[in-house]
Structures are given as C-alpha cells and as structure tokens.
Amino acid sequence: MTVSSTQPRRVAIAGANGRMGRMLIEAVAASEDCRLAGALDLAGSSALGQDAMGFLGRSSGVLVTGDLRTGLAGCDVLIDFTRPEGTLAHAAVCAELGVQMVIGTTGFSDAQRAQLDAAAQKIAIVLAPNMSVGVNVTLKLLELAARSLDDGYDIEIIEAHHKHKVDAPSGTALKMGEVIAQAQGTRLADRAVYERYGHTGERKAGSIGFATVRGGDIVGDHTVLFAGTGERVEITHRSNNRAGYAQGSLRAACWLAGRSSGMYDMFDVLGLR
Ligand SMILES: NC(=O)C1=CN([C@@H]2O[C@H](COP(=O)(O)OP(=O)(O)OC[C@H]3O[C@@H](n4cnc5c(N)ncnc54)[C@H](OP(=O)(O)O)[C@@H]3O)[C@@H](O)[C@H]2O)C=CC1
Numbered sequence: 320m321t322v323s324s325t326q327p328r329r330v331a332i333a334g335a336n337g338r339m340g341r342m343l344i345e346a347v348a349a350s351e352d353c354r355l356a357g358a359l360d361l362a363g364s365s366a367l368g369q370d371a372m373g374f375l376g377r378s379s380g381v382l383v384t385g386d387l388r389t390g391l392a393g394c395d396v397l398i399d400f401t402r403p404e405g406t407l408a409h410a411a412v413c414a415e416l417g418v419q420m421v422i423g424t425t426g427f428s429d430a431q432r433a434q435l436d437a438a439a440q441k442i443a444i445v446l447a448p449n450m451s452v453g454v455n456v457t458l459k460l461l462e463l464a465a466r467s468l469d470d471g472y473d474i475e476i477i478e479a480h481h482k483h484k485v486d487a488p489s490g491t492a493l494k495m496g497e498v499i500a501q502a503q504g505t506r507l508a509d510r511a512v513y514e515r516y517g518h519t520g521e522r523k524a525g526s527i528g529f530a531t532v533r534g535g536d537i538v539g540d541h542t543v544l545f546a547g548t549g550e551r552v553e554i555t556h557r558s559n560n561r562a563g564y565a566q567g568s569l570r571a572a573c574w575l576a577g578r579s580s581g582m583y584d585m586f587d588v589l590g591l592r
C-alpha cells in the first residue's frame with residue numbers, strides 16, 4: 320500500500336533495546352512525522368514481549384519481538400542500528416516484504432556491503448555511518464580541505480568512542496578517510512595505516528593514519544589533522560549525545576517516502592551531494 324506523504328511514516332526499530340534503539344524510540348515518540356509500528360530485538364533479549372516505549376513510562380501498544388515478519392508487518396521503513404550480521408538478516412526480509420531501510424550500523428566487510436547493495440536493487444535504503452547533520456557537513460568541509468591541502472600536509476584521523484563500541488576505526492572515521500582520499504583523486508585502501516607499533520620507520524608520504532581511543536561514555540569525537548610544515552589544520556566534530564543520530568535517521572526515514580529502490584546516503588537526504 321502506498322502511504323501519502325502527509326501520513327506519518329510507519330517506522331520499525333531494530334535493536335530496540337540498544338543505545339541507539341532506545342534513542343530512536345524516544346525520537347519517534349516525540350515526532351509528528353513518524354509513528355512506531357514495530358520493534359525488533361534479538362531472540363533472548365530481556366526486552367522481548369515488553370512494550371517498546373515502556374522504558375519511557377509510556378504505552379505504545381507495540382511489543383518488542385524477535386520475529387522479523389511480525390515486527391515488520393504494516394511498516395514502511397525499518398531503522399536499523401544493530402550489528403552487520405543482524406542488519407543483513409533484516410535486509411533480506413525487508414527486500415522480500417518491500418520495507419525500506421535506514422541503516423546506521425557500522426563495521427560491514429566489503430562482502431557484507433555488497434549484500435546490502437543487492438538488497439538495494441529491490442528496496443530504497445539510506446546507509447550512512449553517521450546520521451548527524453553536523454558530521455555530514457564536516458565531511459563536506461573535509462572535501463574542501465583535502466583538495467586545498469593536497470601537497471605537504473600529513474593526514475591523521477583520530478576518533479574516540481565509549482568503551483562498549485565493538486568496531487574500529489569507527490565507520491565515520493573510515494568515511495572521512497574515503498572522502499579525503501577521493502577528493503585527492505586516490506583510494507583510501509592504497510593510503511590507510513591502521514596500526515603503528517615498535518620501529519615503524521618514518522611516516523610514509525601520502526599515508527592517511529588512523530588512531531582509535533575507547534573509554535567511558537564518550538559518545539563520538541572525530542578529528543582530522545592536516546599537519547604541514549609550520550602549521551596544522553584540525554577539523555573536529557564532537558557528539559555530546561545521540562539525539563543528532565536519531566533526528567538524522569528520522570529525517571532519512573521521511574525522505575525515503577515514495578523513493579524508488581537504490582542505495583542512498585545522508586548526502587542525498589541533506590542535499591549535500
Ligand atoms: N550511523 C550512525 O549515526 C550511528 C551508528 N551507530 C552504529 O550503530 C550500531 C549500534 O550501536 P549501539 O546502539 O551503540 O549498540 P548497542 O550494542 O547498544 O545496540 C545494538 C542492538 O542491536 C542488537 N543486536 C546485536 N546483534 C544483533 C543481531 N545479530 N541481530 C539483531 N540485533 C542485534 C542488540 O541486542 P542485545 O542487546 O540483545 O545484544 C542491541 O539491541 C553500531 O554499529 C554503531 O557503530 C551508532 C551511533 C550512530
């Protein structure tokens with residue numbers, strides 16, 4: 320059934336009991352443009368069978384389920400911040416049911432990413448390692464900086480996240496590296512240095528170094544350093560909380576209404592392409 324753009328989008332949330340899942344449910348609860356229509360979590364999750372908004376002290380009538388078809392019934396779009404293997408399982412069912420997806424999960428291998436591209440031949444998907452407006456504008460600033468600081472500047476990307484994060488470098492840091500490499504007419508795979516230890520020798524010209532910090536409850540900090548001779552340019556984005564990720568995701572879910580199948584990102588949603 321086609322939903323008119325004036326009707327709220329019927330949204331399902333995957334990973335409903337996770338850090339982002341809860342933030343997304345809170346954002347949907349406050350939204351006039353989206354309505355909670357489904358909530359998924361892993362079989363075995365303590366949230367199964369509970370009202371998805373119970374943690375907010377509210378009743379939504381939507382129970383968290385581990386059954387994908389039950390959770391996706393009557394939904395227009397699934398917002399998925401889980402793990403790569405979970406997102407792939409969700410994408411297969413969404414493609415079958417014609418449910419669109421907003422995917423924030425990070426840490427996909429190239430082969431997993433190819434499977435998502437295959438799903439996007441059947442449904443419209445917004446996939447982005449960072450849904451916040453600020454980070455996506457930062458990516459555009461990096462494009463500009465990378466073009467102008469092409470020669471004589473060593474590039475290092477430093478990211479910091481909470482102690483529960485399981486993938487490194489962050490998806491955002493990798494995206495920053497890709498954007499910079501592309502702006503300089505190169506490929507990140509040919510330039511990335513992910514580890515340094517022991518006698519490393521001098522820095523290899525043209526490399527893009529990554530440094531990862533994990534600790535406490537740091538939400539997400541990213542700095543790109545362009546280190547020249549006699550000067551340094553640092554471009555930093557810091558998330559103070561997860562609300563920006565959730566707001567960006569809802570914006571993407573609304574933007575998807577009526578879109579044909581294909582793979583999109585937040586540049587498309589925000590008109591930054
Ligand atoms: N794009 C963006 O803007 C952002 C992206 N992220 C990314 O989102 C993802 C989730 O982050 P966060 O919310 O902090 O993580 P959490 O660990 O807090 O939440 C993950 C949720 O997914 C569930 N889950 C885990 N494995 C599977 C699976 N195989 N199938 C289905 N569900 C599963 C978990 O269930 P259980 O608790 O039962 O294990 C949990 O509910 C990460 O990849 C992170 O990098 C995070 C923030 C912003």
Ligand SMILES: O=C(O)C1=N[C@H](C(=O)O)C[C@H](O)C1
Pocket residue numbers: 425448449480481484488489490491492538539540
């Ligand atoms: O795991 C997180 O928390 C975050 N993950 C995303 C990433 O890997 O870039 C986005 C944000 O930095 C928070």
